[in-house]
Amino acid sequence: xxxxxxxxxxxxxxxxxxxxxxxxxxxxxxxxxxxxxxxxxxxxxxxxxxxxxxxxxxxxxxxxxxxxxxxxxxxxxxxxxxxxxxxxxxxxxxxxxxxxxxxxxxxxxxxxxxxxxxxxxxxxxxxxxxxxxxxxxxxxxxxxxxxxxxxxxxxxxxxxxxxxxxxxxxxxxxxxxxxxxxxxxxxxxxxxxxxxxxxxxxxxxxxxxxxxxxxxxxxxxxxxxxxxxxxxxxxxxxxxxxxxxxxxxxxxxxxxxxxxxxxxxxxxxxxxxxxxxxxxxxxxxxxxxxxxxxxxxxxxxxxxxxxxxxxxxx
Amino acid sequence: xxxxxxxxxxxxxxxxxxxxxxxxxxxxxxxxxxxxxxxxxxxxxxxxxxxxxxxxxxxxxxxxxxxxxxxxxxxxxxxxxxxxxxxxxxxxxxxxxxxxxxxxxxxxxxxxxxxxxxxxxxxxxxxxxxxxxxxxxxxxxxxxxxxxxxxxxxxxxxxxxxxxxxxxxxxxxxxxxxxxxxxxxxxxxxxxxxxxxxxxxxxxxxxxxxxxxxxxxxxxxxxxxxxxxxxxxxxxxxxxxxxxxxxxxxxxxxxxxxxxxxxxxxxxxxxxxxxxxxxxxxxxxxxxxxxxxxxxxxxxxxxxxxxxxxxxxxxxxxxxxxxxxxxxxxxxxxxxxxxxxxxxxxxxxxxxxxxxxxxxxxxxxxxxxxxxxxxxxxxxxxxxxxxxxxxxxxxxxxxxxxxxxxxxxxxxxxxxxxxxxxxxxxxxxxxxxxxxxxxxxxxxxxxxxxxxxxxxxxxxxxxxxxxxxxxxxxxxxxxxxxxxxxxxxxxxxxxxxxxxxxxxxxxxxxxxxxxxxxxxxxxxxxxxxx
Numbered sequence: 001x002x003x004x005x006x007x008x009x010x011x012x013x014x015x016x017x018x019x020x021x022x023x024x025x026x027x028x029x030x031x032x033x034x035x036x037x038x039x040x041x042x043x044x045x046x047x048x049x050x051x052x053x054x055x056x057x058x059x060x061x062x063x064x065x066x067x068x069x070x071x072x073x074x075x076x077x078x079x080x081x082x083x084x085x086x087x088x089x090x091x092x093x094x095x096x097x098x099x100x101x102x103x104x105x106x107x108x109x110x111x112x113x114x115x116x117x118x119x120x121x122x123x124x125x126x127x128x129x130x131x132x133x134x135x136x137x138x139x140x141x142x143x144x145x146x147x148x149x150x151x152x153x154x155x156x157x158x159x160x161x162x163x164x165x166x167x168x169x170x171x172x173x174x175x176x177x178x179x180x181x182x183x184x185x186x187x188x189x190x191x192x193x194x195x196x197x198x199x200x201x202x203x204x205x206x207x208x209x210x211x212x213x214x215x216x217x218x219x220x221x222x223x224x225x226x227x228x229x230x231x232x233x234x235x236x237x238x239x240x241x242x243x244x245x246x247x248x249x250x251x252x253x254x255x256x257x258x259x260x261x262x263x264x265x266x267x268x269x270x271x272x273x274x275x276x277x278x279x280x281x282x283x284x285x286x287x288x289x290x291x292x293x294x295x296x297x298x299x300x301x302x303x304x305x306x307x308x309x310x311x312x313x314x
Numbered sequence: 315x316x317x318x319x320x321x322x323x324x325x326x327x328x329x330x331x332x333x334x335x336x337x338x339x340x341x342x343x344x345x346x347x348x349x350x351x352x353x354x355x356x357x358x359x360x361x362x363x364x365x366x367x368x369x370x371x372x373x374x375x376x377x378x379x380x381x382x383x384x385x386x387x388x389x390x391x392x393x394x395x396x397x398x399x400x401x402x403x404x405x406x407x408x409x410x411x412x413x414x415x416x417x418x419x420x421x422x423x424x425x426x427x428x429x430x431x432x433x434x435x436x437x438x439x440x441x442x443x444x445x446x447x448x449x450x451x452x453x454x455x456x457x458x459x460x461x462x463x464x465x466x467x468x469x470x471x472x473x474x475x476x477x478x479x480x481x482x483x484x485x486x487x488x489x490x491x492x493x494x495x496x497x498x499x500x501x502x503x504x505x506x507x508x509x510x511x512x513x514x515x516x517x518x519x520x521x522x523x524x525x526x527x528x529x530x531x532x533x534x535x536x537x538x539x540x541x542x543x544x545x546x547x548x549x550x551x552x553x554x555x556x557x558x559x560x561x562x563x564x565x566x567x568x569x570x571x572x573x574x575x576x577x578x579x580x581x582x583x584x585x586x587x588x589x590x591x592x593x594x595x596x597x598x599x600x601x602x603x604x605x606x607x608x609x610x611x612x613x614x615x616x617x618x619x620x621x622x623x624x625x626x627x628x629x630x631x632x633x634x635x636x637x638x639x640x641x642x643x644x645x646x647x648x649x650x651x652x653x654x655x656x657x658x659x660x661x662x663x664x665x666x667x668x669x670x671x672x673x674x675x676x677x678x679x680x681x682x683x684x685x686x687x688x689x690x691x692x693x694x695x696x697x698x699x700x701x702x703x704x705x706x707x708x709x710x711x712x713x714x715x716x717x718x719x720x721x722x723x724x725x726x727x728x729x730x731x732x733x734x735x736x737x738x739x740x741x742x743x744x745x746x747x748x749x750x751x752x753x754x755x756x757x758x759x760x761x762x763x764x765x766x767x768x769x770x771x772x773x774x775x776x777x778x779x780x781x782x783x784x785x786x787x788x789x790x791x792x793x794x795x796x797x798x799x800x801x802x803x804x805x806x807x808x809x810x811x812x813x814x815x816x817x818x819x820x821x822x823x824x825x826x827x828x829x830x831x832x833x834x835x836x837x838x839x840x841x842x843x844x
Contacts, residue, residue, distance in 0.1 A: 032727040043729065049465070086531075087353040087515040096531060155567055162570065170568045172557070173533045259560045264532035268560055275725045 001305070005298070012294050019290045020075060020283065024068055027282050034060055034084055034277040058084055060279075071283055081280035085272070090284035093269060098288060100173065101265035104188060104254050107181050109243060111189025112196050112250075117239065119193070120200020121232065127205065135197065142194030147253045150187045151260035158183060171262035184261040188253050192246055199242050203235040210234070236307050244300030248293055341552040341842055343822075346565045348579045350531055350558055353515040356500035357440050362745070366833035367556065370537055371416075372500030372520035375407045375433065375482070380828020380835070383749045385494050389413055389428060389501055389521065390482075393494070402458065403489045405497075409433070409480040414542045415503040416525040421517060423505050425542070428521055430482040435504045437474050437484075438463075454497060456490040489782045491789075495748060523549040523838035532558050549838035550824065569817060575842070576825070577817040578832045582700070585641040585815075592817050601812030602653045602746040602829035604754065605644065607692075607707075608806045610738055612767040615688055621679035622687070623804040626739075627665035628672035629710040632703065636810050639702030643815070647808035650801050651754060654811060655829055657786075658751050658793035663801040673714055684715025693737040696724045703809055704741075732765045740765065745812075747830045751793040752781060759800055768805035 035054055036043045043051070055061040059070065074081055080090035119139065123132040155171075157164035174180030207213065208231070216226045255267025266285055273281035305311045351364040356372050375390040390407035398404050413428045441454055441464050454460050458473030473485035486493060506519035518526050523545075524537035538553040559565035562579040566588070569577040577595075580588055589596050607630070609616040609623055616623055632646035645654075650661035673683075681687045690711070694704065699722045711718050723731060732740045742765060746753035760777045762769035773796050780792035816832050818825055821844045827835035 032730045036730045037725060037727075039729075082512075085352045087355060087358070088512060093531075152563065155564065160567060160571060166571065170571060170573065171559070171564045173530070258532075260564060262533070262557070262559055262561075262564060264530060264558075268532050 001302075005302070008298050008301070012291070015294065016287065016291060017072075020072065020287050021068075023283055023286045024071060027277075027279055028064060028067075030277065032277050034058060034279060037275070037277045038084060071280075075283070075287065080284035083273075083281050084278045085276050085281075086278075090280045093281060094266070094284055094288050097264060097266045097269055098292070100263060101251075101254055101258070101267065102292070103181065104184055104257065104263055104265060105247075105250050107185030108188030108192060108250050108254065108257075111185050112192025112246075113239075113243070115189065115193035116196025117200050119197040121204055121227075123197065123201040124204030124208065125227075132201075136201070139194040139197040142190045143198075145190070147187060147191065147256045148260060150190055151184075151257060154183055154187050155260070171260070173262070173264055184257050184263055187260070188250065188257045191253065192243070192250060195242060195246060196239060199238055200235065203238045204231065207231055207235045233307060237304060240300055240303050240307065244297055247296040247300075251289065251293070343551050343554045343837065343840060343842070344573065344575045345554055345556050345837075346559050346568075346574050346576060346578060347535075347556045348559055348562065348565070351535075354518045354526075354529070355515045356502055356518065356520070362831065362833050367535060367537075368500060368518060368520075369522075369833075370524040370554065370837050371518045371522045371526055372502065373522045374498035374500055375409075376494055376498050378495050378498075378748070380747075380830055381826050383828075388498075389433070398485060403486040403493075405484045405486070405493065406477075407433075407482045407484070409482065410544055411480060413521050413544050415506070415521055416519050416540060417542075418517070418519060418526060420526075420528075421506055421510065421519060423503065423509070423519070426503075426505070428501065429479045430476040431479075432504060433482045433501060434474055434476050436499060436501050438471060439507070440499050441471060454499070456486045456488065456493055456497065458485045458487045489784065491782070491784055492748070492750065492752060524554060527553070532560070534558065543838075545838075550841035551837075554837055572819075575819050575822050576832075578815075580815065583641075585643055588817070594820055595817040597814075597816050597818060599814045599827070600645065600653065600655055600829055601814045601831060602655070602749065602753075603743055603812035603831070604647070604651060604653060604746075604808060605698075605741070605743045605810040605812070606647075606651065606806045606808050608732070608740050608742050608764065608766040609804070610740075610766065611769075611805045612762075614738060615690075616738055619679055620803065621675045622681065623807075624665065625672040625675035625679065625714070626711065627804050627807045628668045628675065629714060630665075630703065630707050630807055630809065631667040631710065632809055633667065635701070635703035635706050639706070642813075644810035644812055647810050649808070650797050651758070651806060651808050652751055652797060653746065653754075653829065656746075656749055656751050656754070657790040658797050661794070661797040661801040663798060665801075665804070665807070669710060669713065672710075676714060676716075684717070687716055689717045689719055691719050691721055691738050693728065693731055693740040694720050694722045695728045695741060696722050698741060745830060747834075749829060751790075751797070752777075755793065755796060756781070758806070759796070764806075766805040768800075768803065770799065770803060773799050 035051065035058065039046070046054075052061070059067060062070070071081065078091070080094070082089055083093060086093060119135045123135045126132050158167050159170040160166060168183040169180050172180055213226060213230055216230045254265060255270070257263065258265040258267040266289070269281065270285045272278070273285065347363065347366065349363050351367050352361060354364065354368060354371075356368055373388040375388060376393065377386045377388040378384075379386050387410070389410055391410040393405055393407045396404050396406065409428065409430060411427070414425050415423065415428060417423055417425050437454070437457075441457075441460050457471060459468055459471045460473065462468040463471045473487070475483040475485070477483055484493075484497070490497070501521060503519040506517070507514050510517055510519075516529055523540055523543050525540045527536040527538050529535040535556040536553060537556075539549050539551070543549070557574070559568070559579070562581045565574065565577055565579060566581060566584075568574050607626075611617050632648065636642065636644045636646040648666065649659055649664060652659035676682065676684060699720070704720070708718050708720070721731075721737075731737050732742070744754060744758055755777050756763070758764035758766070759768060759773060761774055776792050776796040776799070780789050780796070783789040783792060812831075814827055814829060814831055816827070821842055823841050823843055824839040825835050826839070827833070
């Protein structure tokens with residue numbers, strides 16, 4: 001297993017290099033000039049010497065390859081540079097926000113699993129019952145609603161005494177108070193819970209008729225033991241796969257959720273950085289996002305081995 | 315088990331409620347912001363988002379009262395303007411005694427009085443040119459020897475002089491009647507600047523009524539009362555909590571629930587509904603921001619066709635666009651390019667909505683019914699592309715036979731395209747900070763500085779003369795002449811003058827912003843009287 005993990009980690013290096021290069025080229029091809037995007041009309045009022053000095057300071061007047069290798073070299077030394085706009089190291093910008101985005105994502109995944117798995121299991125166990133139909137219709141609605149709409153509805157219904165019941169705070173990080181995390185996590189996890197519910201149902205139904213379940217029952221095991229030890233465990237692999245695949249989607253959803261709920265994560269900073277062509281932030285945040293995605297996929301693969309003893313990576 | 319669960323639930327609810335009670339009982343302003351300041355370094359580029367925060371933390375030698383337009387004493391308790399033997403204007407500032415730099419828990423420094431040496435250090439730093447994207451230096455150009463120092467041609471600034479610990483002199487190269495406003499910079503602690511290094515960009519240490527506590531980006535920025543402020547009775551609140559709301563809908567929900575004391579950004583299309591819901595909280599006053607359509611006067615079709623520019627001006631129905639369709643969010647610009655509260659704001663030439671006259675002018679220009687005219691490309695900034703005036707103007711122009719194409723761009727490319735020569739017509743705005751024509755003309759008109767690149771020698775001469783004219787009446791007359799000439803040339807079409815709009819809870823007193831916007835209100839005078 002250790003060897004496998006080491007190999008996967010090593011594989012990440014060329015992947016990250018390719019991703020970094022693609023991001024850098026796309027950023028370079030983006031129309032616009034960081035200095036003009038930053039200064040707006042103020043640019044017109046600067047004399048050419050000042051403009052030249054500022055371009056030199058930001059390093060945007062150098063040839064493409066020089067800029068590329070400069071950024072790459074710094075990235076390899078884990079120095080992500082300094083934001084053009086915020087005037088602070090990019091590593092600090094990411095270090096402050098990434099844990100908050102991850103916290104929100106984990107909250108969303110927890111909600112997705114806690115709602116989706118029981119709903120899918122109940123649907124499968126009560127196939128074609130009114131409960132099955134109702135849960136699947138709810139799942140369909142959950143899948144169809146965009147995150148921003150869910151956010152607004154959740155705020156109106158669960159934070160306002162005039163239009164609903166005031167249970168949760170409207171928005172904010174609340175200094176890490178878990179109460180502030182509940183509503184954004186619910187909103188972020190709704191889509192995932194719908195996907196998980198449908199996959200769980202399908203997967204449970206596929207396993208339902210297998211011989212080993214009949215054997216387990218014939219051995220006299222209780223329904224609970226059959227369900228949790230044999231039925232659900234065997235149905236779990238597709239669910240892990242789908243959560244791993246949905247990780248990128250959850251990251252995208254987290255960016256919208258952060259805006260609605262004033263959550264200080266990476267989403268808002270990347271939007272601003274792209275609008276202002278803040279190259280060091282764009283490169284740093286997107287590369288870090290890609291790394292997070294790759295680590296999440298590695299963890300997904302490792303979980304396979306935990307669930308299914310037949311899978312051995314060595 | 316069940317009882318334990320109920321107990322835990324009760325404890326949780328009690329904790330949440332007690333947090334709310336604490337937050338509401340504190341004498342702290344809860345102030346929404348829609349964008350974080352880019353940084354908190356007073357020496358570098360100044361934006362509204364930055365000055366909203368820093369105007370509470372830093373003070374200059376003199377301040378500006380946005381409500382009255384008066385110059386008010388800050389670190390200098392008095393000043394005189396004299397002439398030296400060479401006839402140059404000399405400002406002598408007498409510093410207030412006993413003013414201390416902030417002493418933050420996060421940056422413990424020895425409490426120290428501000429002296430003239432500190433003032434010199436701040437001006438030298440602002441002029442040094444070492445601070446990256448700096449616009450401060452431009453406002454200090456009037457100081458004798460400043461340009462040479464910034465260019466690295468001199469080691470000192472001839473016009474800056476420490477007379478003694480409490481007296482500081484600034485000599486100007488040429489008279490500047492606005493230097494007492496534009497030449498004032500924030501005075502920061504040199505020790506904090508040295509010690510903090512990069513962190514100075516996010517940790518301001520000044521002498522103002524509030525001092526910095528913490529900044530959690532995209533979340534909140536907290537200031538607390540400066541216990542050593544030289545006006546012992548101020549500020550009237552214990553602190554300010556600037557809370558970042560990226561979505562104005564969310565801010566509205568929190569305001570409605572009593573979690574905010576103000577609301578400054580309204581969700582689009584909800585102005586009338588908000589007015590109706592909060593009739594007692596709603597406030598409105600004329601602003602100093604101008605929304606305009608600029609023509610590319612540097613080259614191209616519009617630079618060569620003044621009659622077409624006039625025709626386009628007559629085709630813009632600002633009254634319908636702003637009074638009716640935009641629910642009165644701004645005042646229609648029926649006068650000139652100066653907001654109505656400024657002197658010289660009533661030019662002799664104006665362009666009311668008149669399609670018949672517009673058609674006549676087009677024909678006179680050689681383009682009857684738009685025949686022979688090139689396709690007109692109008693650049694729009696995405697953030698304001700949905701303003702009703704856009705569609706209204708497009709319809710009017712097309713009814714005149716003009717083919718119009720809108721090019722909508724976001725901020726990353728928009729400024730690029732209008733700074734370069736790509737745009738034929740573009741939408742833009744200018745926010746004046748002072749109730750003074752120079753704050754519009756010097757940035758938009760003088761020597762082609764605005765994005766129109768309109769450069770009329772006769773206008774430039776009038777504006778330069780007005781800049782140094784110390785007699786108010788003569789000065790206004792010069793600006794009036796310049797305004798008339800500009801309006802006759804139509805390098806830009808004024809569309810709207812801003813309104814400063816905001817909600818404040820009835821228990822808030824003393825919040826009085828100037829026309830520049832709600833960010834200009836001096837928060838040291840604001841109190842909470844529940």
